[in-house]
Amino acid sequence: MTCNGGTMTSSTSCVSPLEVSEYDPSEYETQHLGFTPKAFCNGVYNAALEYIQRAIHEMEACLTNEQYSTVMTPAQIKEACDVILSTMVGKLDMNFDIIETYLMKNVMTIPDNVLLPEDKAQAGDIMSTEEEDVLDTEIQELKDKILAMKYANSKLMQEMTLIDIVQARFDQAQKQLQRLDTINSESGVSDLKDCLMFTSQKVLELMSKVKAMQTDNKSNAMETNETNG
Structure with a gap:
């Protein structure tokens, strides 16, 4: 027995046809609902399918009771119940496809212009292109100032x-x-002019002594030569 193209037995559940499609549920919808719209639709579909299977199983058990055994054989009753189950599952698939498409597009979806309350605090973080350009300019100016x-x-x-x-x-x-000042102080010189004069005087005295020594040396040399001659 099949369920809208999918294999099904009386002991298993058949999932929604949308489960095998490429529908990708929005993370934003999941954030708001707490579950994915696809999981919700699959849950409702499987619950309805389970109720149908249970009802057909109970009907089959009732018909195979000894009270009705003279009307149909157990094999005929099972075959008839399988036909009824297949028909009901086909109707469920057809109608649930419509319901599921409507829920996905009109009920379990959040419009693009709607902002969830928990995300409003982050709304200020979204900048326009103009604001980004202004921020980039300010960043560049700061970089230039840092380099400067x-x-x-x-x-x-x-x-x-x-x-x-x-x-x-x-x-x-x-x-x-300071060393010159110390020398001047020790020499009794208290003025720079006096210091220069004092130094000049000392230099002159030294020069006189040197000349005198040179004169004495010459005289001694002449006397020595005369004695030797």
């Missing part, structure tokens, strides 16, 4: 390195000046 700041920081580091070099030289010069 990196360049400025690099130049600043170079300047700070130069400043450190100049500071080191200044500290060295300051130490030298």
Whole structure:
């Protein structure tokens, strides 16, 4: 016995014809309903089919009772019940196809312009093309500013390195000046002019001593030569 093209026995259930189709239920509908529309239709179809099978089985059991055994043989009763079951299943398939198509298209579907309450919080995350362009422009501007700041920081580091070099030289010069001040203080010189004069005087004195030493050396050399001659 068949069920709209599918094999069926009295002890098994036949699924909806839509189950073997390529219908792909929407995830959004499943999110809202808590189940897939396809699973719901299959459940209703299998429940109706089970009721029909149970009713025909009970009718067959009743007809094969001893009370009606003189009218039809058990084989004739089973054959007749199978024909009735096949006819009813065919009617169920034909009518359920119509019901199922209507439910899928008109009842268990969510229009494209409808937003579920649990998704409204995310509605603000959807941006238009113009908003995306504006955001891309702002991102690019921020990138340019970051690059400019990196360049400025690099130049600043170079300047700070130069400043450190100049500071080191200044500290060295300051130490030298402090040493001169110490020497001046120890020599009783309190002014730079006096310091220069003092230094000049010392240089002149040294030069005089050197000249005197040179004159003495020449005189000694002449005396030695005369003695030897």
